[in-house]
Each structure stands twice: as C-alpha cells, then as structure tokens.
Amino acid sequence: MNVQPIPTLDERINDIRLKTAKIVNEDILPNENQLWAWRSDDAAQREESRRLREMVKQHVKQAGLWAPHLPQEYGGAGLSFLEHAYMNEVLAYAVGAASLFGVVAPNSGNQQILLKYGTEEQQKRWLLPLIEGTMESGFSMTEPDQPGSDPRSLRTTAKRDGDEWVINGHKWFTSNGKRADFLIVMCRTDDPDGPADRNGKMTQIIVPTATPGVNIVRGVPVWGRDSDHCEIIYDDVRVPVTNQLGQTGTGHQAAQDRLGAGRVYHCMNSVGQMWRAFDLMVQRAMTREVHGGLLETKQFIQGFIADSYIDIQAARLMTIHCAERMESEADARTEISAIKIFVPAAYHRVVDRAIQVWGAAGVSGDLPLAAMYEGARTLRIADGPDEVHKILIAKNVLGRYHAGESWDFGN
Ligand SMILES: Cc1cc2nc3c(=O)[nH]c(=O)nc-3n(C[C@H](O)[C@H](O)[C@H](O)COP(=O)(O)OP(=O)(O)OC[C@H]3O[C@@H](n4cnc5c(N)ncnc54)[C@H](O)[C@@H]3O)c2cc1C
Numbered sequence: 053m054n055v056q057p058i059p060t061l062d063e064r065i066n067d068i069r070l071k072t073a074k075i076v077n078e079d080i081l082p083n084e085n086q087l088w089a090w091r092s093d094d095a096a097q098r099e100e101s102r103r104l105r106e107m108v109k110q111h112v113k114q115a116g117l118w119a120p121h122l123p124q125e126y127g128g129a130g131l132s133f134l135e136h137a138y139m140n141e142v143l144a145y146a147v148g149a150a151s152l153f154g155v156v157a158p159n160s161g162n163q164q165i166l167l168k169y170g171t172e173e174q175q176k177r178w179l180l181p182l183i184e185g186t187m188e189s190g191f192s193m194t195e196p197d198q199p200g201s202d203p204r205s206l207r208t209t210a211k212r213d214g215d216e217w218v219i220n221g222h223k224w225f226t227s228n229g230k231r232a233d234f235l236i237v238m239c240r241t242d243d244p245d246g247p248a249d250r251n252g253k254m255t256q257i258i259v260p261t262a263t264p265g266v267n268i269v270r271g272v273p274v275w276g277r278d279s280d281h282c283e284i285i286y287d288d289v290r291v292p293v294t295n296q297l298g299q300t301g302t303g304h305q306a307a308q309d310r311l312g313a314g315r316v317y318h319c320m321n322s323v324g325q326m327w328r329a330f331d332l333m334v335q336r337a338m339t340r341e342v343h344g345g346l347l348e349t350k351q352f353i354q355g356f357i358a359d360s361y362i363d364i365q366a367a368r369l370m371t372i373h374c375a376e377r378m379e380s381e382a383d384a385r386t387e388i389s390a391i392k393i394f395v396p397a398a399y400h401r402v403v404d405r406a407i408q409v410w411g412a413a414g415v416s417g418d419l420p421l422a423a424m425y426e427g428a429r430t431l432r433i434a435d436g437p438d439e440v441h442k443i444l445i446a447k448n449v450l451g452r453y454h455a456g457e458s459w460d461f462g463n
Pocket residue numbers: 158191192193194195198199200201202224225226227228274281430433434435436437438439440443
C-alpha cells in the first residue's frame with residue numbers, strides 16, 4: 053500500500069498513517085493467508101495463525117496504535133476522532149485487520165457507550181473485561197417484526213418491578229450474539245414511579261447472556277452462510293435496575309452517539325477497502341492479456357479505472373469533510389447521512405468493477421473481492437438504509453431554506 057505523508061496534515065496524523073501502513077505492508081499483507089487460518093482443520097496451521105496474530109498485535113502495541121478508539125488510561129491509543137478516522141483508511145486496506153488493532157465491532161461501539169454512559173461500577177464489571185478481551189458483547193436493537201430503520205417503533209419492553217427491570221421482546225441481527233457474555237438491549241421502559249415524560253421512551257440495559265429467559269434462537273444465515281448475527285427472544289428476563297445505561301429514556305440518544313461516530317469510521321474503512329480493490333484492479337489490468345492486448349489498453353477497462361478513481365476520491369474527501377466537522381463539534385448530521393449513502397454505494401461500484409476485471413478469479417475465495425462485495429452491499433442496509441438518510445438530508449436542507457437561509461457548501 054502506497055502511503056506517503058500528506059503535506060496539509062499535521063505531523064501526528066501523518067505519523068499514525070505511516071506507522072499503520074508499515075504494519076499493514078510488512079506484517080499483515082505478506083502473511084494474509086496464514087493470519088486468517090485460525091479456523092483451519094489443521095492444528096499446525098491454527099497454531100501458526102495464532103503465533104502470527106500475536107506478533108502483529110505486539111507490533112501494533114509497540115507502535116502505540118492499539119485500540120485507537122479508547123483513551124490511554126483504558127489501555128487505548130488515545131487518538132482524537134480525526135486521527136482515528138485517518139488511521140482507518142490505512143488499516144482497512146488489509147481486510148479484517150481491525151481485530152489486529154484491537155477495534156472490533158460491536159465490542160468497540162459498546163466500549164464507547166460504556167465509557168460515556170456507564171457508572172464506575174458498570175465500567176469495572178463490563179468495560180474493563182471487554183477491553184482486556186476476557187469478555188465479548190453484542191448490541192441488541194433491531195427486531196424482526198418492526199422496521200429497524202424506524203428505531204422509535206421498537207416493541208421490546210422493560211417494566212420496573214422493585215429493584216429489577218423485567219424485559220420481554222424479540223430481536224434479531226444481534227451481531228456477535230453467540231459469543232457475547234453480555235448484550236446491551238434497547239428497550240421501551242415503563243416505570244410508574246419514574247418521570248412521566250420518560251415513560252415509553254427507550255433505555256439501553258445491560259443483560260448478561262446467561263440470565264434466565266435469554267433465548268438465543270439461532271444465528272441468522274447471511275449471504276448463504278451461517279452467521280453470528282443472532283435472533284434472540286427475551287422472555288421475562290430480570291436484571292437489576294443498576295444495569296441500565298444512563299438515565300431512563302436516553303437510549304435513543306445513546307444509540308445516535310454510537311452510530312454517528314461509527315458511520316464515519318465505517319466509511320473510512322470502506323475507503324481503505326476501495327483502495328485495495330483499486331490496486332488489485334489496476335495490477336490485473338496491467339498484466340492480463342485478452343484478445344491480443346493487455347486489459348489496460350482497452351477503453352472499457354480504462355473507464356473502470358477512471359470511474360473508480362473518481363469514486364474513491366469523492367468518497368474519501370466527503371468523509372474527511374464530515375470527520376472535520378465532527379471534530380470541530382459543528383452539526384454534522386447532514387454530512388453523516390450523505391457519506392452513509394454515498395460511500396457504501398461507491399465502494400460497491402469500485403469492487404464490482406474490480407471483480408469484473410479479474411473475471412472468475414474475482415468471485416473466488418483466492419482474492420478478498422467477493423467478501424468486500426458482500427460487505428459493501430450489506431453496508432447499504434446496516435446502520436440505517438439509504439432511503440432514511442436521504443429523507444434526513446432533504447429535511448435538513450429544506451429546513452434551512454424555509455428558515456430564509458441557503459446552503460453554504462464551504463462549511
Ligand atoms: C450484517 C448485519 C449486521 C447487523 N448488526 C446489527 C446489530 O449488531 N444490532 C442491531 O440491533 N442491528 C443490527 N443490524 C440490523 C440493521 O441495523 C437493520 O437491518 C437496519 O437498521 C434496517 O432495518 P430493517 O432490516 O428492519 O429494515 P426495514 O426498516 O424494514 O427497511 C426495509 C427497507 O425499507 C426501505 N425504507 C425504510 N424506510 C423508508 C422510508 N421512510 N421511505 C422509503 N423507503 C424506506 C429501505 O429500502 C429499507 O432497506 C444488522 C444488519 C445486518 C445486515
């Protein structure tokens with residue numbers, strides 16, 4: 053991966069990008085096949101994979117890049133939002149590298165929510181083991197019978213009974229559900245003794261998966277394969293009220309906090325993956341001969357290269373613009389929705405072209421392109437589908453014009 057210092061960026065961000073690229077180029081890419089052999093049937097391959105993964109993680113820690121989303125006092129790299137965003141475009145070049153840098157969804161999102169909303173006791177009990185890697189977690193919001201794109205419609209309830217919340221509901225697509233030790237469950241809370249205006253609003257509640265009544269029905273198959281995105285029934289699940297995160301009724305805001313930053317990180321990851329797909333596409337075009345000439349000499353293929361270049365540049369600059377607004381604490385809701393639509397779609401197009409250039413090899417398991425293609429398509433649904441974000445953009449734009457202003461594209 054060709055990463056050079058960017059003259060307009062400060063030294064620290066350039067240093068982070070270069071250190072990340074060194075690990076990607078020297079430790080991950082040359083060992084890519086062996087690193088992901090930890091599921092192999094061959095014990096020697098599994099052991100070699102474990103050894104290599106530990107070696108990469110050590111190098112990441114020595115470079116001060118471990119857990120970029122966490123503050124230093126919690127064992128993280130203590131990066132600013134923008135530093136983390138710039139790091140992601142580099143680390144995501146190597147598919148699946150996030151786990152080697154200690155930042156894996158949904159644990160990373162849950163860690164950030166526990167940091168922001170967790171009490172000292174909750175942080176000791178749930179956050180620290182999550183950081184140390186001795187616990188796993190999931191985030192359980194979406195329901196099969198309600199539209200996930202309208203989270204206010206969720207039906208799962210938590211009713212107050214003495215010092216306990218009693219949870220009933222049906223969720224699905226709770227990622228990491230089979231491995232999770234606890235789940236953060238989005239519930240509609242009713243507390244007859246609580247503030248009236250908060251009743252019926254959403255609250256996030258920590259539920260250990262071993263609690264009676266938590267029934268993990270199945271991993272929902274995704275793209276024709278088993279998955280760890282779980283369907284879960286919560287049947288009279290009782291947890292102490294001290295397991296609630298933040299104040300009663302703040303669950304929706306906490307979910308927005310999680311998703312807003314997460315969308316920028318996901319988009320920078322997509323940029324990194326497009327970058328990889330682009331390199332693969334160009335390298336193939338330069339070496340594959342068809343019908344008496346290299347692919348690079350055919351105008352169809354030159355069009356693929358040019359269109360992909362434009363897609364990546366546009367996606368990257370839009371995401372950086374959005375990240376800069378968030379870093380400066382400006383209102384970035386319109387920009388977040390814009391990148392959430394544009395970047396996964398651009399990623400989808402770029403990978404689609406790269407697959408086409410590679411022919412049958414493009415859809416094979418020998419290259420990372422097929423997995424990228426599925427990931428890109430899925431991103432257009434997860435974290436809010438395109439249509440919902442378009443509605444939000446139009447609402448924000450029209451709101452401003454109705455207020456007698458117009459849009460300033462420079463800010
Ligand atoms: C791989 C994967 C992992 C996931 N992980 C998690 C997780 O860990 N935790 C979790 O809680 N959820 C998770 N989800 C769920 C995800 O957040 C939801 O799928 C998403 O929010 C969309 O909800 P839905 O599937 O219910 O679609 P629906 O809300 O039913 O929407 C279906 C379609 O309707 C259209 N639509 C919706 N609203 C409008 C509108 N206003 N106007 C026009 N068209 C509209 C869109 O095209 C949309 O795709 C995951 C999903 C996937 C695919």
